[in-house]
Amino acid sequence: MVALNSHNLIADWTAAKWLLWIGLYLSFGILGPWLMTRAWAQQHRSNMQPRLSQIFQHGELGLVSFMLAISVIWDLQKSQYMPHTIALGSVFLAMTGIMAVQVWIESYCRRSTGMDFHPERAWRDSRRLALLVFSLAFVTEILLDRFVKVAAL
C-alpha cells in the first residue's frame, strides 16, 4: 500500500491539527459557557451551581453542533479531496448539523407558543445529536489531516 508510513502519522501527534481543533471546540463551545456561569454566580454572590444539563436545557447544544458542522464543511471544501468525496462528506455533515439545530428550534417554538415542552427531552436529544456531529467532525478532521500529509508527498 503506497501511503503514509507510521512514522509520518504517529511521530507528530502533538502537531496534529485535529487535537488543537478538539481542544478549541470543547473549551469554547462547552466548558466556556459553564465557567462563565460559575463566574457570574461568584460575582453576584449567588449559590447557583448549574450543571451542563441545566445550561443547555433548551437544546442549545444543537446550535453549537450546527456551528461545528459548518466549520468542518468549510474545511472540507478547502481540502484537495475529489469533489465527489467533498460533496458526500458535506451533505452528511450538513444533514446532521441541521437535525441538531432542529432540536433547539423546536424547543424555542414550543416555549414561544406555550406548547408542551420537556427540557429533559431537549437536553437528551441535543446531547445525542451533538455527540454524533462532534464524532463526525472529529473523524473528518483526522481524515483531512491525513490527506494534507499525503498531498505533500
Place this chain on the structure above:
Amino acid sequence: MRLSDPAATLGYLSLIFGLLLVFFPVSFPRMIVQNWENARLTPTMILFTVLLNVGIYLRVAHRRSAKPGIIAATCLGSVPVVVLVGLNFWLQATIAGTLNQYISSAPARVNEEILAHTFFALIAAIFTPFLLIRLAQQFRQKQS
C-alpha cells in the same frame, strides 16, 4: 422513532472509527483498502449496517413498547443496500478522477479517498433508513 435514537450509537461508532485511525494509522486503513480491492468491503458493510440498524430499531421499539412495523423493517433492510451499492459506484468515479490527475502521489491519494468514502458511506447507510422512517412518520401524522 426519534432521530436522536440512532444518533448516539452512530456517534460511538464514528468515535471508534476515529480512534482506530489514530491508534492504527497504517494497519487499519490498509485493512480497509485491501478489503475494497478484494471486493469484500461492500458486502461486509451491508451485513454490518443491516444488523446494526435492526438492532437499534428493535431496541427502541422494545424500550417504547411499540410493535415493529413491516414498512420500517423493509426500509431498514433495503435502504442500506441501495445506499452502499450506489456509493460504491460513486467511489469508482472518484478513483477514476484521482488517477486521471497524473500526479506522483495518486496511489496514496486513492487510498485516502477509499478511507474517507468508507467512513461517509458507513454513516450514510446507517442514518438514511432512520431519516426516511422519521419523515414517513411525520407525513403520516400530518395526514391523520
